[in-house]
Amino acid sequence: MQMRTAALQKKVEAEAVFDTHPEVSLDFKYVQAALKEGYTKPFLLVDSNLIRNKARRFKATMPLVHPHYAVKANPDPRVLRTMIEEGVGFEIASISELDLLLSLGVPAAEVYYSNPMKARAYLEYAASKGVEWYVLDSIEELRKIVSVKPDAKMYLRIDTPNIGSDWPLAGKFGTHASEIQAIINEAVKLKADLAGVTFHVGSQCRNPQNWRVGIERAKKVFADMRRVGLTPRLLNIGGGYPVRHVKPIPSIEVIGEVINAAIADLPKDIRIMAEPGRYLVSDTAYFVCRVVGTATRNGKRWMYWDAGMFGGVIEVTEGLRYEILSDRTGHSIPWSIAGPTCDSVDILMHDEMLPADIQEGDFIYLPNAGAYTTAYASNFNGFPLPDVIVL
Template sequence: MTIQAALNQQVELESLFDSHEEVSLDVTCVNELLRGGYDQPVLILDLDIVRQKYHRFQSAMPGITPHYAVKANPDMRVLRALKCEGCQFEIASIKELDLLLSIGVDASTIQYSNPVKPSSFIQYAAAKGVRWFVLDSEEELVKIHALVPDAKLYLRFDTSNIGSDYPLSGKFGVKPRDIDSILDAAVEMGADLCGLTFHVGSQCRNIENWKQAIETSKLIFQSMQAKGLKPELLNIGGGYPVRLTKPIPSIEYIGRVIKDALDGIGAEVRVTAEPGRYMVSDAAYFVCQVIGTATRGDERWMYLDAGIFGGLMECSQGIQYQIEVNNKSGNEVLWYVAGPSCDSVDVLSREQMLPATTIEGDLLYFPNAGAYTTVYANEFNGFPLPKVLIINE
């Protein structure tokens, strides 16, 4: 095989499997922190890994400004660490805005990317200095322009989410057939509609989604210019995958694909992205405990002290973790894994392979769990919220 052929093969592999050595929280560190005992579910998160993931994303996406999606993990210590590294931010609500303002983030740099917002939230954000607001309907365009006539607006359009573990299309994103009417309405009312955005779906493993969405963006920008609107922003959203149980393309490969797709986008267009899960997932372990087991016919059931209401909501939504049982190995069997609540919807998996010898008191480790865990947690049925331990502040 020639050197060039080997390089070509490596590029192809990178499109399917991230072969880079990934920095993630080591289980040895987790065990050390738990040496003093376990009393309730806990998320253990290493801020040094968050910092490293931010810089890896920056290196893979030169010329693209990352705006961390606060929704992924709004812990103040995470936000401060990212701010100190120079990261910018994207929000979904005014509570997230207040968190950022409290640590000194410049409101004018924040992108308000929730496509449907209460009028009171729009007014509050504008009063605090937020300038960039997303929309995906003519109704939202009219609402924002009436409240904040000088707002900088960007349009979210629907795009393919095929190959994403957690599709986000459907609920948000203007359909292609409706785009022109929104552009025309913006021109007629004098609104500063100057940007576009899309989302390829969470945990996206299909790089074609980014290529297709960027090509669509170019066509919409042409239409905007023809109507007298001036494109300034392309927000390429989130969806950058992390290692869970399925092979993923490397962020470097995704970055190269995006760079090539952006060719010809126009020097006047600033490009941003909204990494959330990518920044924080690998930095943490979620630890919970087996509180009981049961045999029901041919089914083995395992009950944990945390379930979909206690931080593991995404397990019921298509996200699969590589669960580990502390200090247990050997013959694995199929378990049904459930949370502690009285709600029958509180089932994390019906096909989880774990050691047959797992019993009450064993600890279960969920690696790469720094995103969309504690932020989902509530005290349903009176069960406690997970603790959060932060290291390397």
């Protein structure tokens, strides 16, 4: 057993650096065809067939883990419909996401309310619509949920390492180990149905060991729950499954091997679910925008796109790096890249090596940008929201 664990660990480390598994990506010919129709504003071109492939691959890799798509990643109704057709469930952050799902015919019981901080009015609304499962990570949220819906089924979001995640989510949420017992005791006192554990390893997580640690911690919490008479029935291993950009990533198969090994000894009456967002939509899409102008400032070259941090390209501001493509083939020079607004925070990157001959009017293509792009975009400064085209 130890040999196997050591061998697996070695394989994971090797794979994490030299990922040889083929990853899908939207075929660029579809982008070229869309541009032939004309261009008026930035757009995201999504291939729903690739969403289907990703959903199937996720399920095939982890047959015991039910995927519940994180709607926030890309809430386009056509994307959601494809998930429904593939038998994927959902997790939500707000009641407008819930309404969207209900309007598409998703049963409320398939929807998990995974935002650890929910307005009382939102809880009342979700409860009235039939949502059964609610997350919490504090005593106050436990009391709030129980006061609105005494028979709510609840899962505790615990703190877990976000080491090696390009978009860390630790810090804002997740009960610290030292506070878990007090929440469990309060659940017993309130006769509340605290029945599960969840964690989030951080988005675009390139370190499979974070899931192993999260699952081990969850098992300890299950034991603490059982000790006081609670009945754990849910393990929710959250999101974080990465897609290919410019850094090496472990494939879903490598991550799945770690997760499958970690969940193998869980009792059969514990439902295991995950909340993939990025993994199911990112590499099914290209984000396309255009250079509105270039400039030289203090000897440095700048280019300005018609989509910046307010127009869908916000994730670069926290360290995520897209592959950036253009039709130019000139030698590379360091560019500063900014969005079109007058706000000085709307700067995307410095020293990005791109062709020196990029000019006003050129198209910029960001592969694998189907998640957290259009979902983040606003009309700030009067610029239009990007279009979403779904094939």
